[in-house]
Amino acid sequence: MTVVAVLALDGVIPFELSVPGQVFGTANQVVDDVLYDVRVCAPGRTATTAPAVGGFALTTAWDLDALGEADLIVVPGHDRYLDPPAPALLAALRDAHGRGARLASVCVGAFTLAATGLLADLRVTTHWRCADELARRHPDLHVDSKVLFVDNGSLVTSAGVAAGLDLFLHLVGQEQGATVAAATARHTVMPLQRDGGQAQFIDHPRADAPGGTLGPTLDWMRAELARPLTLDEIARHAAMSVRTLNRRFRAQVGTTPLQWLLRLRIDEARQLLEATDLPVEHIAARTGFGSPTTLRHHFARATGTAPSAYRTTFRGGSHQGHADLLTADGPVLARP
Template sequence: MSAVDGHRVAVLALPGVLPLDLGIPAQAFGSDPHYRITVCTDPSAGPVLSGGFTVGTSAGLEALRDADTVVVPGYEDPDSPLPATALSAIRSAHERGARLVSICTGAFALAAAGLLDGRPATTHWRDAAELQRRYPRIDVRPNLLYVDDGDVLTSAGVTAGVDLCLHIIRGDYGAAAANARARLLVAPPRRSGGQAQFVDRFRPAARGEDLAPVRAWMLDNLAHRQSVDELAHRAHMSRRTFIRRFQQETGTSPMAWLTDARIDWARELLETTAGPVEQIARLSGLGSPAAFRAAFHRRVGTSPADYRATFRVTAPGDALRPPAG
């Protein structure tokens, strides 16, 4: 598609559309001369309301018939049934070759249309488990900012939607075009989709309390070496029984849970203290500074220094606090 004709983008506002999610593609593509954007709704679904806003547009689902790209922003209640007419229009657009893009919970609409089966996809970290539960054939990647699977692309929450739109512009028209849009949006010109979402914590919540005292001890002793045998002894269980029970209560292994707990504590220290990396590596139990940086980057998708620069919230010079249980 030439810049003169314009790449046609249809943004489908579903019932309960999130205003900020709707604004992302409108801002990213709306004033770019390479694109022609249309915001549309499903008239059969009635007024599209969310957060005190009403979406007013004269375009209906027919806008999807000619679109080169269809964007589905997130909506308030992914548990609510979607209009069959909207799902059919989404499927038809994909069948004729349109590129499908979702922002945040918009992934649930693509999933309901059957377009994510057998594919990698992501959504807001808060909703990823529910997406996987409802659609087990999807390869849900809960920690990624966005997933580009060719003709179907999905992203996490708000800022990840911006990242994905810039990624699309970069792929369509090159880095210069994407960088120009990023400057206008006052956004980073590029964040890799492989970077992890900034979730509140990595370690999973427990579904049982029998091993809660052992987990509390683990949290109180993150700086110290811990072994499965020692933890099993504290639980008064055999190694095999302890591993099995821990998996049942947390959904993961003791050492994986411990590593995530250490990453969570390291993130908190980076956010709230001015302690050097060497000290944080020691206090979190993640080993040498080099080992800490490698483990942090592998799990979070960015370096400790970059993470601190993004999330540091208190004044320099704060003392390092002991970890809370």
């Protein structure tokens, strides 16, 4: 039996606090046995949840001393993640890791885990909106903002909110095998195919370059998205040399013209996959990729999944695709 301690600090995100119990508890149910003993632990046995997502007080049966008995300690996100953690908490996490416990963070729980010093020199992840801040505060970490989770063996980090579901299903698969993981996924109505290497689906803001000189050219590129655009053609429209265009793009948009155009095409393809029944061939043409093969190649590189799989997961009302996910033989569970 695996003892799982879920850390409830003041300001904890309720969903992230409950996900480990949901996944590991469901694994117990599908095999009709106690594979996991899930314990919510809080300093002084009390905590309050984040007010922004429906604050309430909770009382737990376990204090921080229960961390000493845990095989797996889960650190969910909380709204005070930028504050220095209590020294006693950091010592308890270090001691637990030192005796062989596995530590896992969800979302901004990575900040708490990073404060222990245990993540030094490791590849880690967190919610993409907070990745730059995590890297700034802990320059010894290799922060990857694109993936759903990173498994370093005894130290595991995952991205925002729902990625915790993927992480804990991954851990069930590692410990109990693909059959139990697949049954757990079906009972919790989860997709079976998302592994750690799949990309976080990041919303890239519109790059309108306020106050800059590229606004008209950006609008023109959006309008001409369906046809191939060369760097020379973009430079002519902007009335500047290719070298100046590249320099202005990096200063005002933060990337190169062709990379911005590719990102724009991927985002448009995502929207069409979510909102329409257009065949991939038509989407490739409308987004300037030209062929389905080219679309699939760039889409997979950007998102870590195929256009068809993305549509199955994110298309509202796609009941048949959802059923396919729930009746697949087993999940793809892999370490990135």
